[in-house]
Amino acid sequence: MENTDLRSDFTDLHFAEEPNIKVTPPGPESMKLLEKQKELESSAVSYPRSTPLAIDKAKGATLRDLDGNIYLDFFGGAGVLNVGQLNPVAVEAVEEQLENLVHALDFPTKVRTKLAEKLLSIAPGELEDGKVFFTAPTGSDAVEAAFKLAMFNTGRSSIMAFQGSYHGMTQGALSASSGRKFFEDYQPTLPQTHFAPYPYPYRCPFDADSPEECGEKSLNYVRKMIEDPHSGISVPAAMIVEPVQGEGGSIVPPDNFLPGLREIADEHDITLIFDEIQASNGRCGEMFSSELTGTVPDIMTIAKGFGGIGFPLGAIIYREELDNWKSGAHIGTFRGHQIAMAAGLASLEFLEEEGVNDHVKEMEKVMLSMLKSEEPGMKFVGESRGKGLMIGVEFVKDKETKEPYPEMAHRVQELAYKKGVIFELGGHYSNVIRCLAPLTLTENMVKNGTRILIKAIKEAQREV
Numbered sequence: 268m269e270n271t272d273l274r275s276d277f278t279d280l281h282f283a284e285e286p287n288i289k290v291t292p293p294g295p296e297s298m299k300l301l302e303k304q305k306e307l308e309s310s311a312v313s314y315p316r317s318t319p320l321a322i323d324k325a326k327g328a329t330l331r332d333l334d335g336n337i338y339l340d341f342f343g344g345a346g347v348l349n350v351g352q353l354n355p356v357a358v359e360a361v362e363e364q365l366e367n368l369v370h371a372l373d374f375p376t377k378v379r380t381k382l383a384e385k386l387l388s389i390a391p392g393e394l395e396d397g398k399v400f401f402t403a404p405t406g407s408d409a410v411e412a413a414f415k416l417a418m419f420n421t422g423r424s425s426i427m428a429f430q431g432s433y434h435g436m437t438q439g440a441l442s443a444s445s446g447r448k449f450f451e452d453y454q455p456t457l458p459q460t461h462f463a464p465y466p467y468p469y470r471c472p473f474d475a476d477s478p479e480e481c482g483e484k485s486l487n488y489v490r491k492m493i494e495d496p497h498s499g500i501s502v503p504a505a506m507i508v509e510p511v512q513g514e515g516g517s518i519v520p521p522d523n524f525l526p527g528l529r530e531i532a533d534e535h536d537i538t539l540i541f542d543e544i545q546a547s548n549g550r551c552g553e554m555f556s557s558e559l560t561g562t563v564p565d566i567m568t569i570a571k572g573f574g575g576i577g578f579p580l581g582a583i584i585y586r587e588e589l590d591n592w593k594s595g596a597h598i599g600t601f602r603g604h605q606i607a608m609a610a611g612l613a614s615l616e617f618l619e620e621e622g623v624n625d626h627v628k629e630m631e632k633v634m635l636s637m638l639k640s641e642e643p644g645m646k647f648v649g650e651s652r653g654k655g656l657m658i659g660v661e662f663v664k665d666k667e668t669k670e671p672y673p674e675m676a677h678r679v680q681e682l683a684y685k686k687g688v689i690f691e692l693g694g695h696y697s698n699v700i701r702c703l704a705p706l707t708l709t710e711n712m713v714k715n716g717t718r719i720l721i722k723a724i725k726e727a728q729r730e731v
């Protein structure tokens with residue numbers, strides 16, 4: 268790979284380090300496309316409903332809309348664009364690959380082999396000696412493959428997932444996602460999925476004086492569900508968990524939680540799946556978020572950032588002893604997207620060579636310390652938290668009762684957008700503003716974006 272002299276200074280990867288709003292968004296040109304989209308496309312379209320943005324061009328962690336406004340992108344395509352839009356190192360690899368091959372199913376190619384080698388070389392613990400399987404290109408399909416592999420190996424059919432989880436939109440992945448609206452409106456079909464409480468320190472589902480006690484009690488609950496013959500569930504084929512919960516609200520579990528799950532899984536021969544689709548690829552300051560506690564799963568799902576600059580790529584990495592399924596057990600025509608593989612490989616090399624994990628740890632400190640120092644003056648902010656650049660700000664009506672305040676989170680998202688910074692919204696009660704920015708944000712960009720967020724929070728607070 269050609270060196271682009273970027274090391275630790277990412278300034279040139281973006282249009283600018285601050286937003287530039289020339290026309291109050293959405294401006295007239297953006298409105299034309301937004302309206303056309305409503306006319307032509309399904310009512311299931313999602314993001315433009317909360318952030319009415321029509322994108323013209325993007326660079327790094329900045330977006331330009333059709334009216335020429337420049338935004339800081341703290342949303343990062345829902346946590347996909349870890350190396351930033353059109354990262355030049357990945358673009359170069361894509362251009363080279365385009366001259367050779369795009370589609371190859373699962374036939375071996377040079378780029379595929381290099382990527383498989385790379386993924387195993389960075390995989391945590393014993394997974395280094397495991398297997399890679401490239402699934403269909405979405406995260407949801409990686410989750411389906413993980414379930415299938417676990418069910419095949421254990422001969423069992425039920426899955427244990429966690430409250431606050433999101434694992435995707437295909438039927439199995441959706442069945443293991445805890446959002447009630449999907450159960451009520453769309454009835455996912457995996458019949459035996461059970462949800463245990465995730466240790467959410469700010470809202471521990473148990474009476475607990477510390478995050479560790481919350482972790483302990485959550486583990487006891489899981490153990491009881493599995494060991495009590497009258498718990499109402501069968502012993503699951505797998506437990507699937509996000510090592511840091513994403514859509515649930517950027518929730519970092521206490522350090523004892525994942526090692527405790529590992530113990531329970533080992534004792535009962537349950538396949539432990541870590542869904543790393545959102546929290547890995549440097550997002551939390553480590554290549555895989557499970558490395559924060561050094562816990563190694565049996566299967567790890569990956570997607571999102573692993574396609575580099577927004578190309579689709581999904582995979583599972585798993586222990587070799589699980590590799591018993593048959594040829595053709597999980598097939599699909601887009602499993603070998605060579606462009607995504609080239610972009611993904613170049614992006615992994617970029618993350619390593621540019622020391623992005625260390626940068627992310629520093630940016631976490633900058634953002635969280637700015638937010639926390641303002642918390643006393645932000646009366647509706649219950650907690651600012653997160654790991655790396657997966658940061659969440661949770662809104663409550665009252666800091667004592669912690670009653671969720673989703674309307675406030677929505678208003679803050681809207682005001683921040685009007686001022687030129689894009690955030691995601693998530694959390695159990697849709698009351699968490701989430702940052703999933705490209706990891707190549709400069710310190711100035713983190714400070715500018717966070718300053719605008721704080722301004723938006725204070726403005727929204729004055730309105731009530």
Ligand SMILES: Cc1ncc(COP(=O)(O)O)c(C=O)c1O
Pocket residue numbers: 345404405406407408410433434435436509513514542543544545546570571
């Ligand atoms: C933890 C996690 N798992 C799975 C998925 C599903 O991935 P995809 O949208 O690529 O199907 C997501 C998407 O947000 C996710 O955050």
